[in-house]
Amino acid sequence: MSDILDGVTTFVRVVEAGSFALAAERLSLTRSAVGKVIVRLEKRLGVRLLTRTTRSQSLTEDGQAYYDRCVRALAELEAAEADLDSGRREPKGRLRVSVPQAFGHHCVAPVLLRLARRHPQLRIDISISDRFVDMVEEGFDLVVRIGPLVDSVSLAARKLGMQYASIGAAPSYLARHGTPGNVDELRGHVVIAYLRAGAADPWDVLDVNGQIRRADVRPQLAFDDMQGIVDAAIAGFGLSWLPSWLLARYAETGELVTVMENCFRPSQEIHVVWPKSRYLPLKTRCAIDALVAEIPAMLGAPAAGAPIVRRD
Structure with a gap:
């Protein structure tokens, strides 16, 4: 007797992926x-499930009806496993996570490292990239996102905190060029900018009087990688836009100085996101709980009122 589930998961993954190669x-x-799995499944069922060409595939009428029922059946099986999973004390299995670079x-990798040490049966694969990922399409269990959520219909999320940004520079740069005290004084300074989609982000800064103003700066150097900005700033190249939590780490060592703190607008929400x-699964819930418990303290609290201006 053949296994009634033989090939079902593969068939569903092929439909979800949209191609045999990606599946x-x-x-x-x-x-x-x-x-070969799909061919065996079609032979066992006695129907054609997919119409395939060299460039595309599509469900037949029978294939669509079968797919809909397979999805419901697999959901029930997942629910049964989740019920068993909830009775376990130890999370296990593979957890795929996508996180922004810096x-x-x-922040995220150290939390997940500690989680992996506590749970030896949990395998965590971490993809570190600023690229926007389609977590359902690419098969991620968790994604950490900074900024607005644009696909919240099919996803669930928990807020980890807010990311504020500050202006920082190396002591050597400030010794040569002086420390700006307001938005007007930023004009003429060498600036290191963050590249987003090939364009440098503008500097919309909360001035000392509480007004948001666009600084008249023209970046000489720009990166789409936050660590590149940090390295250039430490080298004394110019003023840099940096997340406040990241700048604080280098300010503690004396490599950078905070010039204007928590001054960029808009600030950005940080969420951990997963498919609804x-x-x-227990593995996913444990990772979410760990991030929610540890990440907020890493971000720190924003300064109250106007930005703090330091003249170190």
Whole structure:
């Protein structure tokens, strides 16, 4: 007797991925192996499930009806596993996480490292990139996002805190060029900017009088990597835009000086995000709880009122 579930998960993954090649990559199989699974499933069922060409695939009418029922059946099986999972004390299995570069290195990775040490049966794969990922399409269990949530319909989220940004520079740069005390005094300074989608972010700064003003600065150097900005700033190249939590780390060592603190607007929300589901696996829940417990303290509290201006 053949297993009624034989090939079902592979079939669902192929439909979700939109291609055999992508489904094979996610399932850690070859494209040929995935194709053979689908052929065996169609032969067992006696119907064609997918119409395939060299460039595309689509569900047949029978395939759509079968897919809808397979999704419901797999959801029930996942629910059954979740019920068993909830009775376990130890999370286990593979957890795929995507995090932004600087925040991932300095904040998220240390939390997940401690979580992995506490739970030896938990395997955590961390992808560190500022690239926006489609977590459902790419098969991630958790994603940390900085900024507005644009796909909240299919995703669930918990807020980890707010990211504020400050202006910092190396003591050597400030000794040569002076320390600006307001937005007007930023004019003429060498500036290191953050690149977003190929364009340098403008400097919308909360001035000492409480008004938000766009600084008249023209970046000579720009990076799409926050660590690159840090390295250039420490080298004394110019004033830099940095997340306040990151600048504070280098200010403690004396490598950088905070010139204007928590002065950039708008500030950005930080969330941990996961696909909506009636049942949350223990491995995912443990990671979310760990991030919610530890990340807020790493971000620090914003300065009250106008930005703090320091003339070290």
